[in-house]
Structure formats: C-alpha cells, structure tokens
Amino acid sequence: MNKEILYIELKTGFSHNGPAWIGVVEFSKSKQTVYFDGKALKKFKSPGINANYYDIENRNEYWISGVKKDGLDRHKFGSGKIMLDKNAVEKYLEIIGDEQINPKKIEVVNIERTDRKKFTEIENSKVNNEDRNSYFDNNYNKLKKNHIA
Numbered sequence: 001m002n003k004e005i006l007y008i009e010l011k012t013g014f015s016h017n018g019p020a021w022i023g024v025v026e027f028s029k030s031k032q033t034v035y036f037d038g039k040a041l042k043k044f045k046s047p048g049i050n051a052n053y054y055d056i057e058n059r060n061e062y063w064i065s066g067v068k069k070d071g072l073d074r075h076k077f078g079s080g081k082i083m084l085d086k087n088a089v090e091k092y093l094e095i096i097g098d099e100q101i102n103p104k105k106i107e108v109v110n111i112e113r114t115d116r117k118k119f120t121e122i123e124n125s126k127v128n129n130e131d132r133n134s135y136f137d138n139n140y141n142k143l144k145k146n147h148i149a
Contacts, residue, residue, distance in 0.1 A: 020073070070096070
C-alpha cells in the first residue's frame with residue numbers, strides 16, 4: 001500500500017483560504033486517486049488554475065502537493081491554520097527540520113482513514129453515461145447508480 005504525507009487544500013468556494021490539511025494519504029494503483037479523510041480525490045485530466053484533484057462524491061476541488069520543507073505550504077495570498085494529522089506529526093517535523101509544531105500555523109487533529117473498498121467498487125463499476133465530455137460525470141453517475149450521491 002503506497003502511503004505518503006501530502007498537503008491538501010479545499011479550493012471550491014475558498015480560493016486560497018480553504019480548509020487545509022497535512023496528512024497521510026493512500027494512492028490507488030494507478031496513482032490517479034488519493035484516499036484521504038474518508039474521501040476519494042481523483043486527479044483532473046487537465047488541471048485547473050486552482051485545483052488538481054476533485055472529490056468523486058461531491059465534486060469539490062482540491063489542491064494537493066508535497067509538504068514544503070520551509071513550512072510555507074499555504075499559497076502566499078492564503079491564510080488560516082493547517083490541520084495536521086496526529087499520525088503525521090513525527091514525519092512532518094522531520095520534513096521541515098524542526099522539533100516543535102508552530103501552534104499559530106498548525107493544529108494537530110485526528111484524521112479518519114478512508115474505506116478504499118467503497119470507492120474502488122464505484123470506480124470499477126460500469127455505467128451508461130451519455131455525457132462523456134465532463135471529467136466529473138462518469139464517477140458521479142456511478143455514485144448515483146450505487147445510491148451514494
């Protein structure tokens with residue numbers, strides 16, 4: 001199982017000030033889907049200006065990137081505390097080369113593990129989709145078909 005610590009920021013409706021997390025994520029075999037905090041975040045085929053992933057359940061857009069060594073993960077015009085998964089604290093401190101969390105910038109939280117099986121079944125199911133032009137619609141129709149959306 002491929003796990004990594006990444007920075008994740010909700011972009012839908014927030015521009016650079018959305019809720020943000022640093023935590024342990026899991027990848028699908030293809031590395032096109034990131035599983036984090038009960039969500040399956042699918043890579044856009046053509047990244048937008050503010051987002052490079054979307055939530056396959058609700059279409060919210062996210063920016064996902066590696067954790068920066070200087071601790072400045074937020075966009076230079078963004079603000080707000082970053083929530084750090086308690087299971088990632090040690091690795092995060094190692095990455096930034098520090099011994100303590102800055103409580104003005106970081107809040108340590110418990111982030112739930114994702115049930116990958118739920119999303120694997122959705123993504124591998126077949127559905128008739130008349131609008132194959134949208135990057136969302138195929139997965140969203142699968143969710144509706146399986147009564148999740």
